Amino acid sequence: MAAAHDAVSDEVWRRLLGRREADAVISPLYGPLLAPPRATDGCFVLGRIAQSLDGRIATASGASFWIGGPGDVLHTHRLRALCDAVVVGAGTVAADDPQLTTRLCAGPSPVRVVLDPDRRLDPNRRVFAEGAAALLVCAEDRAGPQRVGCAEVVAVPRGPDGWLMAAAILEMLAARGLRRVLIEGGGVTLSRFLAAGALDRLHVTVAPLLLGAGIPAFTLPCPARPEDGLRLGWTAYALGEDVLFDIALDRARPPACAVACSGSDR
Numbered sequence: 001m002a003a004a005h006d007a008v009s010d011e012v013w014r015r016l017l018g019r020r021e022a023d024a025v026i027s028p029l030y031g032p033l034l035a036p037p038r039a040t041d042g043c044f045v046l047g048r049i050a051q052s053l054d055g056r057i058a059t060a061s062g063a064s065f066w067i068g069g070p071g072d073v074l075h076t077h078r079l080r081a082l083c084d085a086v087v088v089g090a091g092t093v094a095a096d097d098p099q100l101t102t103r104l105c106a107g108p109s110p111v112r113v114v115l116d117p118d119r120r121l122d123p124n125r126r127v128f129a130e131g132a133a134a135l136l137v138c139a140e141d142r143a144g145p146q147r148v149g150c151a152e153v154v155a156v157p158r159g160p161d162g163w164l165m166a167a168a169i170l171e172m173l174a175a176r177g178l179r180r181v182l183i184e185g186g187g188v189t190l191s192r193f194l195a196a197g198a199l200d201r202l203h204v205t206v207a208p209l210l211l212g213a214g215i216p217a218f219t220l221p222c223p224a225r226p227e228d229g230l231r232l233g234w235t236a237y238a239l240g241e242d243v244l245f246d247i248a249l250d251r252a253r254p255p256a257c258a259v260a261c262s263g264s265d266r
Helices: 010-018 070-082 090-096 166-175 187-195 255-260
Strands: 044-051 056-058 085-089 111-115 134-139 151-156 180-185 201-206 235-239 242-248
Touching: 044 056, 044 070, 044 187, 070 180, 070 201, 070 235, 070 242, 085 090, 085 187, 090 111, 090 187, 151 166, 180 187
Parallel strands: 044 180, 044 201, 085 111, 085 180, 111 134, 134 151
Antiparallel strands: 201 242, 235 242
């Protein structure tokens, strides 16, 4: 494992916000987010999750505040400020009712994107309140009003597994000029983008916390042997008591997913 680095300072962060492309080389942690996208869909997609030492993102009841410490929360807000859109699944909104804004740092709030294929969420959620722009993404076969609170409703096709196609979501965001995309949660949503080979980079924060049971960070098809898994390199950064693992995925897809999900979300 690489030696841990200090998190980027507030002074460097302000420079990043003021001169994004010119200052990309200042921080090896944030710099890759500012480079031009290399994928053919024109997007740079960063997955983000915080987990306990034993790989849980919430207790069995769904309680997740707070797995990570203050440094991890601040890091998440900084990522939002650097991205054009922040994406969460309906389960995260139902459980946590997040605002998805940049309250803790300087910089603009991203467009808030909620993935709710079957339109199950009620409109009394904070993400649908006035504030930063919002999109509610549902499946094409789910009719309903064109707005939910401040959120515009956008329909995309389902894949063979019944979930929204990751490629179609990114295509829709790119068409709106939203090319730096943060997939913030929850674990199922992040896992679906990973399974589809739709992540350029992954930030996983590990907190010094043991839960023993609860909701897993990743839900993916199980390979037959450990050597059949997706082995990755990382760089570690200290976030207070937590450790952040910065992982370059470059749209890699776990081999077991390529078999289980053949034909979907390509």
